[in-house]
Structure formats: C-alpha cells, structure tokens
Amino acid sequence: MFEKSTVVIVGAGASAEFGLPTSQKIFSDLLSERASFSANTKMNGSDLFSQRFINYLVYSTGKSSQSEIVDFIEKARGSFENSIDMFTYQNESLERLAKIYCAWKIYSGLMVIHTENDSFRGQHFSPRYTYKWRLPVVGGSPNWIASLTKKYVEKARDCQEVKQNLKIITFNYDTIIEDAMYNFLSKSERFFDGCVDIMPTIDHVYGSFVKISNEFESHTILKDSDSIEFVRGNNEYSPEVRSAVLDAEDIILIGFSLDPLNVEKIGLNQAGGKIYGLNYDGNLDVSARMRQLGVSSDCLIEGSLTTPMTVGQAAGHGLFSMPEYSR
Numbered sequence: 001m002f003e004k005s006t007v008v009i010v011g012a013g014a015s016a017e018f019g020l021p022t023s024q025k026i027f028s029d030l031l032s033e034r035a036s037f038s039a040n041t042k043m044n045g046s047d048l049f050s051q052r053f054i055n056y057l058v059y060s061t062g063k064s065s066q067s068e069i070v071d072f073i074e075k076a077r078g079s080f081e082n083s084i085d086m087f088t089y090q091n092e093s094l095e096r097l098a099k100i101y102c103a104w105k106i107y108s109g110l111m112v113i114h115t116e117n118d119s120f121r122g123q124h125f126s127p128r129y130t131y132k133w134r135l136p137v138v139g140g141s142p143n144w145i146a147s148l149t150k151k152y153v154e155k156a157r158d159c160q161e162v163k164q165n166l167k168i169i170t171f172n173y174d175t176i177i178e179d180a181m182y183n184f185l186s187k188s189e190r191f192f193d194g195c196v197d198i199m200p201t202i203d204h205v206y207g208s209f210v211k212i213s214n215e216f217e218s219h220t221i222l223k224d225s226d227s228i229e230f231v232r233g234n235n236e237y238s239p240e241v242r243s244a245v246l247d248a249e250d251i252i253l254i255g256f257s258l259d260p261l262n263v264e265k266i267g268l269n270q271a272g273g274k275i276y277g278l279n280y281d282g283n284l285d286v287s288a289r290m291r292q293l294g295v296s297s298d299c300l301i302e303g304s305l306t307t308p309m310t311v312g313q314a315a316g317h318g319l320f321s322m323p324e325y326s327r
Helices: 012-016 023-031 053-061 066-077 084-090 092-110 144-153 176-186 192-198 219-225 239-247 260-266 284-292 311-316 319-325
Strands: 006-010 111-118 122-129 166-170 201-204 250-254 274-279 300-302
Touching: 006 239, 023 066, 023 084, 023 092, 053 066, 053 092, 053 219, 066 092, 084 092, 092 111, 092 219, 144 176, 144 311, 144 319, 166 239, 176 192, 201 239, 239 260, 250 319, 274 284, 274 319, 311 319
Parallel strands: 006 166, 006 250, 166 201, 250 274, 274 300
Antiparallel strands: 111 122
C-alpha cells in the first residue's frame, strides 16, 4: 500500500504500451495524410480508421473543405514542432481539425474492427475495444496499471483496510486507467463489493473521452473531440490538480516528458514532495528536466536508445515501490 500521500503523474508514453499513439506519433501520421477526397470510397465499419482523414470527416460530419484540410496538412509539414499538441499551440486556428484528428487516431489505437457474418446482411463490421489494458501481462511485460492496482491494495484484506493515499493525474484523454483499475478490483473476491468506493481520484488535465463501455458509436469520436483541450499560452490550471501535487509527499512520473508548460501548469516545479521517475529511453532533455526538479539518481529508472525501459518493465522492477524502499 501507499503509506504516504502519493501522486502518480501519467503522460502519453504510458498509454503507448497498450497500442495508443503518442502525440508525436499522431503528428507524424498527419504528415503522411493525403488531402484529396476519394469519391469512390464508401466508408463502412471496416474503413473507419483505414481511410484518409478527409474521408472520415465527410463520413462523420457530412461536409468538409478540401482547402481547409490542405492548409492543415501543409502547415504541419512546415512546422518546427513534432507533436500534435505543440503544433496546435503554434497554430490555434487549426485547433478544431487537430482535435478531431487526434481523437480519431487515439480511437484507432483503442479499437479493433470485428467481423461478423450475418445470414441476412452478409458481412458486418463493427469497431470494438481491444481491452489490452485489462490483461495482467501486455507484450510480455507486466501491465503497469495492474502493478499499480496491486500496490494500491497491497496487504489489505478488504476494502476497509485500503489506505486511500493515491491520486492519479494524467495528461491523456483516454480513460483506460479508470477502466482497468475498476476491472482488476471488481474481479478480486476481496475487493469487488466496495471497489467503486476505493477507486482513487483520477484527474485528466486536458479533458477526457467518455467512459469505456461495450457500446460504441462512430459519432463518439467526433463528440469526444469537443471534450479535450490542448496546451495553451495562458495555461489555466485546475486548483484540485495543483493542490494534489503540492500536498503530495511522494510523486511518481511515468510516460511524462516534462514539457515546461505542463510542469508549470500542474505546479510540479513547486512541489515539496520527493519525486521519482522513469526516463523511457534516456532522453537527455528529460534527464535534465528531472535533475531540475531535484530527482536524484537513486529515484530514477532510465532506459537507453538501444534498450528502452517501458512502464510495464519498470513496474516489474519495483517502480511503484521506490518510495517505500528509499526511505
């Protein structure tokens, strides 16, 4: 269990292990988009994520401006940024398209196209969640959400004994942490009766998609694109998020690149608690930012370009137990 007040700060790298694209991958895919509409393509369930973005826009909104799409793609190809959120920070007029594109690409990682044979309609295609995040092992490594859940309830015999000292702050739009933690707790005979009551607080800094459910409609993507935000110059912040960071005794950073705008937004640069972190591939900028925040070498797990360290692998090596062992 977490004996002290603990905040886990989650960046996009943590969701990548479940097949979701990072902001950098979304931007890279945008650079390869074609702006011409394919008039001969009739989109159905099987084509939801495989067609061009402009085709998806026509399918989902019933209208599109090719010149608008061309401008969107051409500005991306000329940008000095390398992520969709920071590209939009530099080009606020393109925010609407960027939000839709971002939501569309993230859902392509969340979903798989399921094929059914119907005696009346023939083949029927429907998007379904992959639910990779509900598995205890992903890609041969421990599922870090499972590891975090295990640590959260460690030594507790029932819900009453769980010390609710954990809060999670995520920069991701997806709700897989909520879904996975609830799934793991509800499947345990010790905790299923009160699993709703012991779920930790999970704050999404830039908004979130709808709760994951068995029912999925294609219009959900467009609707969810209105529920998310990108980093902004004024960088308004949530008092609850900053309060959680400032009050935490232990802070664990995973999949988080420590962009200065985001560090300032949540008040991490003013935190008084001890900070622990994972640097996936030994990125020099991330290492320097960790040092600026006072993260000592014994509180840091680092991979390298040749041997990166995923969150799942780090969790298997005791990432979430570091605060306990470093005392």
